[in-house]
Amino acid sequence: MASPALTPTTPATRDVVLVPPAIAMVWTGAGRPHEIVAVPGVVLGAGETLVAIELATVCGSDVHTVEGHRAAPAPLVLGHEYVGRVIEVADGVRAVDGAHVQVGDRVVWSIMASCRECDRCRRGLPQKCRAVLKYGHERIQTHWELTGGFATHAHLRAGTAIVRVGESLRAEVLAPAACGGATAWAALARADEVADVDGATVLILGAGLIGLSACAMATDRGATVVVADPDPARRALAVRFGAAQVADPRDVRALTAALAATGSPEYDIVLEASGSPRAVQAALEVVGVGGVVVLVGSVFPTEPLPVDPERLVRGLITIRGVHNYAPRDLDAAVRYLRDRGAARPFEELVSARYPLAQIDQALAAASAGRAVRVGVDPRDAHRRC
Template structure:
């Protein structure tokens, strides 16, 4: 569907046909279409027409009622689109001016840039934080999520231009999964050089596989622990080793067997016979992306002395673990949490995708793509767990 944009004033924009957002109210209730005929763009804001959005796991958790949300709500925060209207002084994350026609991705969060947390670099935890796909619909910001024909970008959004050649299925997840994976590995690399290190990734969803691909590019030896055979196959195509956490004792695809082969058992002392003296001896980084208690236990118990455990998948309550603090102390572990990301992580995520999409099967991580009017079906397919991501294309016609 072709949309035309007319300026009514410096700040007011009229789009025909009217932009439409899909509104979620509660579990087991169909989403409803909301038309937004006029948009007021304040300083620093922009209107973006959505090319493709993808369904993140957090969208599924919300729809299933597994996490609280203010309703009515326009879900969606992984998307790519094109700038079709600009408010005064709208800028990209690098400070340059946004331009009409820019193909962009943008941050999940809207930050003030001035509070104590923003000044400390924790813009994703801004004191006045707003989040795309997480805010109750209200007048003046109805187009606040990616499951819509358009999104209104507010001032304080990290907006990054992405190359025209990058497929939409590769670009859309940058706004959440890819940038979060970059942030997770950035937290690890503060303590451990990824080049040559053994990195364990627990969970082969979008974040886990993205982290695996980025770590492999950085020179790490990556092991992905994932029960789904199809996702393990993707990990191998990204250059990682893959193990099945359910494998029986003695199986070749069991974690301990693979790590023993990579590290010579990980014991201290001289290098094992047949292994170079500079071979990695133990896992030094674990990125926990599954959000399961078993994944967290595996990550914490596997990392060796001086290593780093980055928890990124534990975004739902109800998971409590018993940990042995003596083991953490004696191994001198760093255990840290990463939630969302900063602008620099999104910029680096886009750079990674721009140089990697031709050589890695990143576009295949997105399965079926549906029209916006079929969002209920898209969410149901995403909830099935059969696909790593499901796409939503507002420009696609619904099947009749």
């Protein structure tokens, strides 16, 4: 049964009137332009928070949705990578670090709200909560219209992990942490439970946001990282994020040659971040004895792949799937960016920026794939909309 904190009938603690009204860009279906919706106020329930969004970024799943490759309950407000500032908060809301969330706090928040009480939440799997609500993926409803990042404001439900981020980091660095950055941290953390990342030889397949973030994080822990991506520009970018070697994943021999160039006998950890079936197959083929393959990118339907069970058994190979993350992963990713991120060009990953009113153009730019992330800036939405 869903937690009362996550249902639309949560008793209100206060009505918040917004002058001017909040603006949300609402997606109504594949092939249709976004519609502008004004939200004059919110009913803030127990455990809830209202945030003015500073910047959102476009994730690949947003593109998959608008192109019709991913089912979604329209109408909805897309966007689940964001940074903003708290403008209203119910009593007793706490951040991941245990501190009370206060008006004026600059924050990022998790892509989901979880009940914190079901069996999955108790097992440490809040992203698979039985009553989960996911920002940027839920149909808008009465008293919860501000459901995603492509808006001027976001209405955070009870059970959302909130991380206070301070003022030093740029929005371009922080916003992607709410999805790709935290997922990269989660992937390495799950790998670390099988094969120690410190000193490991790591192969990362895919130099998107997750792959590049994981490259920097693993390198800074002392791993030797090889990054494989078919795009030469992405491979060059991976070097700036700490890759010791780069390769074209379409040639398995190139992956072997890159390994040889590191001086390591085998790949201890393989992180597949592209979702390409060919890359998944390569990951299973090249991982070393006792190694772990972490699958992160396979978040859309593909054809099933053949697996050689004898190789898995004799090679003592572990396969792990990582989808989204737990609150501790988001907190750790933000701390990493604060403490070590300046050494890598994270802010350059958002290399295109559009006003909120041009959300359809922003999504088209993201689909073209030239930018690792496209930014959506809501701060002049009332003038443009």
